[in-house]
Amino acid sequence: MKKHPRLLSLFLFLGLFIFVIVPFIPLILSSLSFGWRWPDVFPQAWSLRAWEYVVNDGRTWQAVGISLWIALVVTSVNILLAVPAANALVRYRVRGRWLFEAIIFAPIIIPPFISVMGIHLSFLRFGLTETVLGVVLAHIAPTLPYLFRAVMISYQTLSVDWEDQARMLGAGAVPRFFHVVLPHLLPGILAGASLSVLISLSQYLITFIIGAGQVVTLPILLFPFISGGDPSVASAYSLLYAAIAIAALAGMDAALKRYYQTNRASQQEKGENA
Amino acid sequence: MSDLRIIDIEKRYRTAEPKGGASSFMLRPVRLTIREGEFFSLLGPSGCGKTTLLKMVAGLLEADGGEVWVGDENLTDVPPESRKFAMVFQQSLLFPHKTIEDNVAFGLKMQKVGKKQRLKAAADMLEHVGLSGFGSRYPDELSGGQQQRVALARALVANPRVLLMDEPFSALDPGLREEMRELLSRIQKEFRVTVLFVTHDRDEAFALSDRIAVMGEGQLRQVGTARQLYERPETTAVAAFLGLKNILSGTVNNGRFTSSDKTLETAVNGELADGDYFLVIRPESIRAAEGDRPGQVSIKGTVQEMTYGRGMYSLKVKAGSQLLECAFTTFQAEKTAVGEPIELLVDMKEAWFVKE
């Protein structure tokens, strides 16, 4: 009885591994190759040439910086927009709530490039094309719904009693928000922010239309290489791009964990002292 | 004197009909004065409006009319955070991301008391509730009873003018509940704090309160000490809620009361106008007959049920159409058994007539 599931587990695990990990192998090999001719499974010569090119090119780090900066600004704006809106929809009786929900969730369903193509000329008129500000504005619609949803779920799990309790202890609106509401929302905000950052990082088309090639984020920099450029450099750029996306997510995740762990740690420390 | 005065506070349902029928009130106007340092309970079944009243006194719920005063200060339009009240809820509602001492010190922090001073006050208060040494822990490491003690300490630390409590012990185990009652009683006397306490538990209200307001169906029914309420209920509704089940309907005619099923007929002490009455007989004022005694009335019936509890037997005796509940000593109860006929004596000095 025991042997059979173990063998099955091995096969299942192997299957998962092949599906998830193996596709990365040619990408890694290609980035390290120096001329990789068919039908060789492994390159004959290894080289760090592509990586040197990527790392030493000033545009790379500029693109990384701009991508992260845009993602950060977009996400911060989203937090400022989403928290009050989620508060209103969860805590108050709002007439036409379905309409508000439909409006805010619409960009999940309707692809944002449709709106961006429509608004392109207006952006041009206001001088927003080719600017980081324009790209930030274009990134808000596709990312806001995810953050809004995460904050809304957090709000739903926070009973009004907590705020009432804080009021009865003399806390006005501002201390109430910072001492009671925000600590409760923080995990939800961080989870939503990760999604917002990830989605902002992966926008190609709308960045291209609004940025018009002047706002060079990672996908904009990457595209010419992967659509027929030097495969080694394209692979190195792809890996870097993926790594930045994963690192951004992992960073958020670590921040979340640390938030919980500092609670634990400081408490244990104090416990030992006492 | 800073008594808490509740003057005609009322609450209507949102969907009140324009004519405003009897059912449009969530809470009919309430007028109460709670003396400084008094332990006052609002007692009633769930949905009777007691929590609504409490939240309006707290300011968490907006009243549709009426005023709340403490001393000569009108608090009606003062927001809850500025009333200098404190409240303990059914759940302890300790802030999970703050330590116990930070939780207790929270009210003082809101009053901008310095850190050293407020932590000192918190430690003192934790000692009062028997939790000294727990200050640096987090709420989720404490048991339910301990959490509720912390909630009590947190409410008291800032010297509130009034302490509001909304069924604070109802989520606890029965044994723990009694322990918490004693603690609360002791602390309330020690700090001489005015307490407005909401509960549906009669024993809890009786054990703790100086005075009790019995509420039902969105209005105050009767206010008094536990003994006044129990021995002199003004209505059958109050009597029934306090657990008095022997309520006999009947009429008084020429100074004599006759129950409607004719099982009981007796002279009435004092002067009662002729008319329909209810006779309330407490189980403790019924005994088994051992020869006639003056001033007592006998009822014949059959024992239907006997249950033993806390040194006493509780008997249910069928007499006419009425099922009478009697509290017998073990000695008396051993002389009878289920199914046997029995003659009961009612001490009419202990019996009580109500009109409705």
Add this chain to the structure above:
Amino acid sequence: MWQKTKPYLLLLPAAATIILLFFGGIFDGLLKSFGYFPAIGETGFSVAAYDRLLSSSSFWESMALTLRVAALSSLLSAIIGAFIAVALFFLNDSIERTSPKPWHRLFQLPLTIPHLVAGYIMVLLFMQSGFLSRLLAAMGWIDEITDFPVLVNDPFGWGIIFAYAWKEAPFVTLMLYPVLSRIHGSWREVSRVFGAGHWQFIREIVVPVMMPAWAIATFIVFVFTFSAFEVPYLLGVTYPSVLPVYSYQLYTSGTLSDRPEALAVNVILAAITILLGLVAYYFSKRWNVLKGWG
């Protein structure tokens, strides 16, 4: 008064931002698709762009390709995603959940990879001189590059389908796994008592429990792949192209006067996605699958 208007004031910034930046753009596009285009001196309304579009064969070919690619991608994602979910379920079940976290991180990896990178991964894997072709050659199954079928930048759209299957299957898994984990070990024991084997257990309990979430997840993948741009732009051919790419080609290649047609494609795309979205929303509410999705 303040209490009455307060929630609306709190909602205003978010709603106004979306209305202005998102619906404003859609409305702008809608006007221009009807020929209202003040920038080039057109202020009349006409359905000329739609006329031209609906009578052009390239639009209908594009539509057919888009439907085919979206249908096959979502179907493949659904099958692979369900397989991963069931596999994880059994793995966690037999490994006594010592540390289930790393598994979950691992299978979510493709979700975090940007679409363009996922596309390029498929290029390196499936192109005629790609990794798979090399492996087959090494095993002696093929002799020439041309023996390997054209799977990338092919008119059928295989490359696009593979890329989506790889990236969206973990999404299907993510939607299914919580549903599956509701099937406690005890259920399994109960079914054992009644003599159900592995496959019977899957057929009688696992599949029925998964079905609603599975259908919704597949549908969401369909709606997404129907309207996504990056992957087909990289892995498709110039003609025929999927609708989003077709719209982009019209938008950028021609003159300003070609734009109404591009925007008409967008309006049609938006209409279809809204319709599909409403269908998905309706069924998810009815089956109670997407708690909290609004």
